[in-house]
Amino acid sequence: MLRIKLTLSLIILFGVYICPHASEVEYVLVTNEKSDSVSIIDIKTLELVKEISVGDRPRGLGLAPDNSEIYIAVSGENKIKVIEPNSFQVTRSFYSGDDPESFAVHPSGLIFISNEEIAQTSVIDPSSGKIIAKIQVGIEPEGVSVSPDGSTIVVTSESSNMAHFISGSDYKITKNVIVGARPRASCFSEDGKFVFVTSEISGEISKIRVSDGAVVNKITLSKDMAKPKDILLARDGKTLFVAGGRANEIYVVDSINMNVEDSIQVGRRVWGLALSSSGKLLFTTDGLDHQISVIDTNSRTVIKVVKVGQFPWGVMTYKP
Template sequence: MKRTSILAIALTTIPMVVAQSTWAGQAPGSLSDPDIPVSHHDRVYAAEQFSNTVSVTDPADNRLVGEIRLGEPSPGNFSPLYHGQVLVHGMGYSPDHRTIAVVSIGSNSVSFIDTQTNAVKHVTYVGRSPHEAFFTPDGKEVWVTVRGENYVAVLDGKTFEEKTRVIVPAGPGMQIFSPDGKYGYVCSSFNPEVEVISVADHTIVGNVKQASPFCPDLAATPDGKQVWFTLKDVGKTQVFDARPPFALLKTIDTGPITNHVNIARNANGMFAYVTVGGLNQVKVFRTDDFSQVATIPVGSLPHGIWPSGDGSRVYVGLENADAMIAIDTLTNKVIATVPIGQAPQAVTYVPNAVPEGDGTQNTVPPGVAGQADHLMMVPAGTGKSAEQAAAPTSVALFDQGLVQVLQAAVTGLQSKQPYVLGLSNNPDGSGNVDVLANFMTNPAGSAIVNTIGQIRQVVTPGMSTTGDTRRYLVIAPQVAGKPGAPVQVQAR
């Protein structure tokens, strides 16, 4: 109470100073939390799925500090895996800002890393394909959504050992908490339903219908009034009341491959920032009237997003560009781009993560994690370049040594139809097509397609060392089990 009284006095006696230095608490905290200005003590982390690393960035000068290596590139994972992590993907952090929790989907693990030293201090193994992990606001528990099964694993916040499970519909995607720590909100990636869980007794106390089954991410506003969640399969974002009876408030069409959402408050108000991977954009909405106030071009396949401790910036991982960008929230302009590791997924900004020193311990240079080639695909037969195409398919070839992981963020196709990604001898995609991957589009006509092989050597000009004819990437519908006429071709 005494602390609140001092703050109240400060607000009434020096309003000009406070208005310039403090706007309000930022997500995932409470509106009453003090803002923390950007400094060299802060860190931005990204979980990088194909290099199996966590990048560490100093936001004060937007400089990559280094990579925390949790596992090896793909060829090293083809034999029995006894050590190291695979498909580093999800991320959360503790209320004291001293620990990040990093989820690896392929090895079913949560790695707890000390933010001061970048050292892994514990690894907890949970069920099949966990997706995200986050601490409760009091730091006593860590909730892990086990997306490959039907429960949230509840870990002890000190020992990091599993102590109980909360059974939910199959495929829990992510969880976040109300700022007061009363509720946990768990969206689903397999069932069209968000569960609201009482943190005190781990019981389900409400639910919200999703417009589609596939929710990858959600965020609660610092004022405790709203929860925003994304729907990747249909390209929508929905908002519901964070308080009982948890009524749905708004459904917004945001675009194909709608990935993550987060909240930032600044001098202009409170805003939801949504990454739209299929459009290579971040869209910005007011939380009071849900109006869209900005569309920000950002680069290939924006994914994770998180605000700085003062709300002056949001940081976004570009999954198919191997980069982290910083957006100024007052101008909604990109102000920095930082090269990082391969295929960044979740992003977290941790204020005051490194109280002392330079925080470079236990990090390594990017090495192979910083090596990738980037291509674009455009509609076949139109003669359009990647710049002219409205929503081109972006392709990244992530170097794994002798081979590459290919990831294509496919857009602009027919809804829920079978297609192939393949190689053609001809730039226009004609002739025989050798299939690299079969895939099915989602209701928005998009898909994330992955395959692996020595692909760069044949699709990149001048890379072939065998004298073989260059090949070209092509996307074609499946017709009677075979590739039909091409609908997208590699941009030249």
């Protein structure tokens, strides 16, 4: 009897120490435009573990606030495909409006998605799969970002050279801010007071004050081939990582003073960016090399490349 009790105690104790390891599981998800697939990579091993078919030309992707669903914008089908995050199986889909490209998930769970061909941002309730609002924006909308408190949504319109500020409560445009040629993506500061916008053709990054829409600072990347696309804020709340497009570099920018601190060589036509939950690893989609680069954010060096599908576009991380 004593041996049984001791064994049970050891099992319980062992279980206590095992359980935390389950939470260390984390994945990278990559959309592949030409393979019509999503590649799934284990962050711990940095190995490809699965590739799933999702439909014609997947691009943007995102996660429900409660981690219950993963959303994929399938541009060639005008749909959002929904992936169950434990099995990584497509479970359902719903209409997204024409030509979905990028989107952002609001803290409420609503999806704000750019419909490039029709100059529109659609607001979708994923629980019903219905479009609940349509917002007319500039020509060829692309990037979408949401402030930390959900009060402001920013949509960039490539051919109008504008960043549109949209109210998160009534979905009305509150400001239209002129930025550099072909704005692609944006991200907010940690406190939501500023938004940073990349402009591909002009090679610029604009820092905009949210309260009044004033462009308070702007930098132009010096390298001739620098065509900034994706942008995100590091976990320190101060550092920006910027994908340089055909410059094949990641730019490290001080968000306070807007100075370029460093650059990191990656694969060809770097496009999308994502950080691990710890912030220690940065993942880039290198479209023309059909790979992702894995960057150690402390040393600012590439530690591995992982081959994925054809022409990777978007990337995100997911931790169960």
